[in-house]
Amino acid sequence: MIALLVRDLRLAMRAGGGFGLGLAFFLIVSTLVPFGVGPEAAILSRIAPGILWVGALLACLLSLDRIFQLDFEDGSLDLLATAPIPMEGIVAVKALAHWLVTGLPLTLAAPVLGTLMNLESPGHYWIFITLLIGTPALSMIGAFGAALTVGLKRGGLLLSLLVLPLYIPTLIFGAEAATRGTAGLSALTPLLMMAGITAGSIALLPFAAAAALRVNLR
Amino acid sequence: MSLWEFANPVKFMALSGKVLPWVIGLCAATLIPGMIWGFFFTPEAANFGNSVKIIYIHVPSAMMAINIWVMMLVTSLIWIVRRHHVSVRAAKAAALIGVTMTVIALITGAIWGQPMWGTYWAWDPRLTSFLILFLFYLGYMALWAAIDNPDTAADLTSVLCIVGSVFAVLSRYAVNFWNQGLHQGASLSLDKEEHVSNVYYQPLLLCIAGFILLFVALVLIRTRTELRLVRLHRLDVRERMKDA
Numbered sequence: 001m002i003a004l005l006v007r008d009l010r011l012a013m014r015a016g017g018g019f020g021l022g023l024a025f026f027l028i029v030s031t032l033v034p035f036g037v038g039p040e041a042a043i044l045s046r047i048a049p050g051i052l053w054v055g056a057l058l059a060c061l062l063s064l065d066r067i068f069q070l071d072f073e074d075g076s077l078d079l080l081a082t083a084p085i086p087m088e089g090i091v092a093v094k095a096l097a098h099w100l101v102t103g104l105p106l107t108l109a110a111p112v113l114g115t116l117m118n119l120e121s122p123g124h125y126w127i128f129i130t131l132l133i134g135t136p137a138l139s140m141i142g143a144f145g146a147a148l149t150v151g152l153k154r155g156g157l158l159l160s161l162l163v164l165p166l167y168i169p170t171l172i173f174g175a176e177a178a179t180r181g182t183a184g185l186s187a188l189t190p191l192l193m194m195a196g197i198t199a200g201s202i203a204l205l206p207f208a209a210a211a212a213l214r215v216n217l218r
Numbered sequence: 219m220s221l222w223e224f225a226n227p228v229k230f231m232a233l234s235g236k237v238l239p240w241v242i243g244l245c246a247a248t249l250i251p252g253m254i255w256g257f258f259f260t261p262e263a264a265n266f267g268n269s270v271k272i273i274y275i276h277v278p279s280a281m282m283a284i285n286i287w288v289m290m291l292v293t294s295l296i297w298i299v300r301r302h303h304v305s306v307r308a309a310k311a312a313a314l315i316g317v318t319m320t321v322i323a324l325i326t327g328a329i330w331g332q333p334m335w336g337t338y339w340a341w342d343p344r345l346t347s348f349l350i351l352f353l354f355y356l357g358y359m360a361l362w363a364a365i366d367n368p369d370t371a372a373d374l375t376s377v378l379c380i381v382g383s384v385f386a387v388l389s390r391y392a393v394n395f396w397n398q399g400l401h402q403g404a405s406l407s408l409d410k411e412e413h414v415s416n417v418y419y420q421p422l423l424l425c426i427a428g429f430i431l432l433f434v435a436l437v438l439i440r441t442r443t444e445l446r447l448v449r450l451h452r453l454d455v456r457e458r459m460k461d462a
Contacts, residue, residue: 144381148361148374158364162378165353169388172396190395197388208381215373 008097022059022102029055030113041118048117049178056106064142068150087210095143103135126181134174137198140205141166147209151216225302227445234438241435249428256421272330278429280323286316291383294376306372311440317355343394350389354382
């Protein structure tokens with residue numbers, strides 16, 4: 001399993017792996033928003049946590065179809081399926097690799113981009129914490145969506161249609177926690193709810209994703 | 219003799235063919251009088267005026283929109299556990315009816331909201347959850363449409379339906395947490411006191427019964443079509459195998 005993780009990370013880092021694309025996308029979204037809503041600092045700082053969350057979510061979505069698609073096309077997914085690791089383990093490792101190359105950099109970049117958005121001072125801390133807890137759920141849910149659509153020729157658009165509704169609860173609690181934390185209110189309840197979604201997704205979704213993968217490899 | 223016998227498509231076709239005219243008849247017998255009674259023979263409500271009468275479409279369609287998703291969840295589970303074709307085809311057949319009910323509920327709600335709240339749309343928990351439910355229906359139907367092999371499609375959409383149900387419920391509570399709204403609480407319930415006076419309540423019950431029967435009739439018709447489509451697909455595959 002560790003070998004698989006290292007292999008996935010290496011593939012992602014090398015040229016054509018798409019590493020950093022999500023980050024660049026995140027940067028562009030955060031740059032575009034002020035052009036759209038105007039440069040007033042008061043408005044920007046009020047919407048900053050929400051925009052950063054939506055931007056991170058979209059950046060995460062962008063690279064989802066890579067989780068299984070390339071391995072499915074060149075047949076290595078078939079080999080992995082016959083390997084002695086259970087399919088659930090493969091899904092979990094793939095989701096972890098996706099998080100390490102997408103979710104984690106996004107989490108680290110968000111406080112910096114928050115400065116662009118005129119985020120107030122406790123906000124940097126809160127956006128970091130909420131994204132750190134929330135993005136694993138995004139990767140895991142995304143891996144489930146990717147497993148559903150891996151057999152399709154043009155699965156990308158369908159994948160977003162399937163995954164985005166599933167992202168809604170995580171987004172609501174994550175953005176709410178970040179907004180409340182930034183405003184100096186107690187953010188414990190939404191934070192715990194989001195942590196619950198993350199834990200539940202990691203515990204249960206590998207089984208659903210593995211079932212979908214088995215159907216697609218049949 | 220058990221219920222599972224009708225999981226056999228041939229038996230299902232025979233039975234549903236016999237039952238269908240009765241269901242359609244009963245549906246007409248409840249829905250038409252219910253609507254006429256509701257629209258023309260109830261007084262105008264004190265604060266609502268005539269706009270109260272949209273309740274006879276709004277409430278039944280909203281109830282059906284949620285219950286149809288539950289029915290799809292149950293039939294998807296039956297497909298995953300026992301692999302009965304009738305079951306998963308019924309889920310597929312129900313999805314289009316469910317999404318139509320959701321749209322009807324959203325649109326009638328918007329029309330009702332304009333005179334009452336002064337706005338067509340508000341990010342109220344109930345309204346928002348219905349919009350999210352609509353997105354879930356869309357995703358489910360899009361996945362069905364995207365996959366060619368009927369068995370693969372059945373498996374994948376069933377998994378999506380089960381996972382989607384969990385997230386739909388989560389979204390419902392998340393949205394509740396996110397914003398408190400304008401919409402009143404549940405007006406009808408089995409165990410609590412009713413908030414709707416009897417004048418409106420009786421035709422409303424008739425309309426709800428009519429909508430349920432309408433759904434049963436439509437889902438039977440569509441399931442029968444779906445089963446014929448599966449049969450056609452099998453025949454087609456067999457013909458091509460012969461040629462090859």
